[in-house]
Amino acid sequence: MKLSHHLPGSITPVRFQRTIQSIFLLYSIWIGWRFYQFTLWASGQTDIYTPRPDSVEAFLPISALISLRDLIQTHHWDVIHPAGLSFFLIAITISFFFRKAFCGYICPVGLISGWLNWIGSKLHLSKVPPRWIDYLLQLVKYSILAFFIWIVVFRMSLANIHSLMRSPFNLVADGKMLQFFLHPSTTTLLVLVGLFVLGIGLRSFWCRYLCPYGALLGLFSKFSPVYINREEKQCIHCGKCRLACPAGIDVDVREKMISTECLGCMRCRAVCPQEECLTVRLGDSPIRWWYLGAGAVIMFMLLWLIAFALGGWESTLPKDMFRIFYQKIM
Numbered sequence: 666m667k668l669s670h671h672l673p674g675s676i677t678p679v680r681f682q683r684t685i686q687s688i689f690l691l692y693s694i695w696i697g698w699r700f701y702q703f704t705l706w707a708s709g710q711t712d713i714y715t716p717r718p719d720s721v722e723a724f725l726p727i728s729a730l731i732s733l734r735d736l737i738q739t740h741h742w743d744v745i746h747p748a749g750l751s752f753f754l755i756a757i758t759i760s761f762f763f764r765k766a767f768c769g770y771i772c773p774v775g776l777i778s779g780w781l782n783w784i785g786s787k788l789h790l791s792k793v794p795p796r797w798i799d800y801l802l803q804l805v806k807y808s809i810l811a812f813f814i815w816i817v818v819f820r821m822s823l824a825n826i827h828s829l830m831r832s833p834f835n836l837v838a839d840g841k842m843l844q845f846f847l848h849p850s851t852t853t854l855l856v857l858v859g860l861f862v863l864g865i866g867l868r869s870f871w872c873r874y875l876c877p878y879g880a881l882l883g884l885f886s887k888f889s890p891v892y893i894n895r896e897e898k899q900c901i902h903c904g905k906c907r908l909a910c911p912a913g914i915d916v917d918v919r920e921k922m923i924s925t926e927c928l929g930c931m932r933c934r935a936v937c938p939q940e941e942c943l944t945v946r947l948g949d950s951p952i953r954w955w956y957l958g959a960g961a962v963i964m965f966m967l968l969w970l971i972a973f974a975l976g977g978w979e980s981t982l983p984k985d986m987f988r989i990f991y992q993k994i995m
């Protein structure tokens with residue numbers, strides 16, 4: 666079966682990915698703006714009330730991990746940050762089915778990382794270190810992930826978990842995070858500049874080496890039935906796919922891209938001169954390249970709707986409670 670490179674209207678894989686990523690980035694900025702306005706009201710700086718956007722809890726993965734431990738042990742859904750827990754589970758579910766397409770299409774940091782890669786490649790700086798250094802550096806994100814899991818799962822008692830979940834600090838954790846970025850300390854600024862420079866010099870530096878969220882999703886992506894397949898007979902070993910891969914995968918020598926790093930972004934396929942060399946497979950069957958990204962987004966929307974309908978998204982805490990704690994702590 667011949668599978669076209671393009672969607673109707675000549676939408677290339679890169680344009681397809683960038684369009685979806687841009688929509689999610691714009692949505693995140695809108696959420697950030699609404700939340701900022703909410704914090705102005707909650708901290709008493711204005712009397713104009715802006716409802717708190719629950720989606721902001723997507724940026725609280727540690728709180729979500731704590732809520733997940735509570736859910737598994739007590740079967741109670743977190744009422745303080747319900748959207749954070751739902752979002753966390755949605756991202757994991759997407760990884761089960763569509764590899765790390767959450768990183769490739771939905772997470773706004775993935776787009777920023779892509780921009781840094783683009784700047785790096787224009788300046789001829791963006792490098793992938795030798796394989797053994799690459800693996801060593803990847804250990805950092807797995808170590809951070811293991812540390813959090815060890816603390817939350819093995820070191821904290823259920824009583825500790827409950828007291829942390831109900832603490833004022835947890836209630837305003839998203840506000841604290843906003844303050845962190847709105848009023849960065851000198852150290853924070855230096856770290857951000859360092860990440861910026863490293864992101865230009867080393868391909869997808871933050872995502873590949875430091876992000877524990879991506880590390881977790883990568884592990885779940887190992888169960889995904891969808892992957893990129895390289896047809897050896899078609900391959901002319903030009904190496905373009907390896908150069909284009911934001912995850913630094915040696916696509917030109919592997920038969921199946923079942924790496925924990927594969928984002929399903931299809932950039933390898935976009936640059937491949939051989940039309941049928943790199944294909945997306947579901948099990949052994951080829952499927953169209955855009956099913957991967959589209960499937961991840963559709964699954965995201967469906968699960969979000971389900972979470973919303975089942976009451977697993979909107980916080981039921983009275984808005985005045987937020988105001989009391991924001992005025993005490995912020």
Ligand code: SF4
Nearest residue numbers: 768772775872876879
């Ligand atoms: S690795 Fe982390 S920061 Fe990067 S796209 Fe994935 S979740 Fe986002």
Ligand code: SF4
Nearest residue numbers: 900901903904906937
């Ligand atoms: S771009 Fe295509 S032809 Fe070139 S090495 Fe990669 S898979 Fe082979």
Ligand code: SF4
Nearest residue numbers: 910927928930931933
């Ligand atoms: S192997 Fe292809 S689909 Fe996977 S991350 Fe690399 S470029 Fe994207």
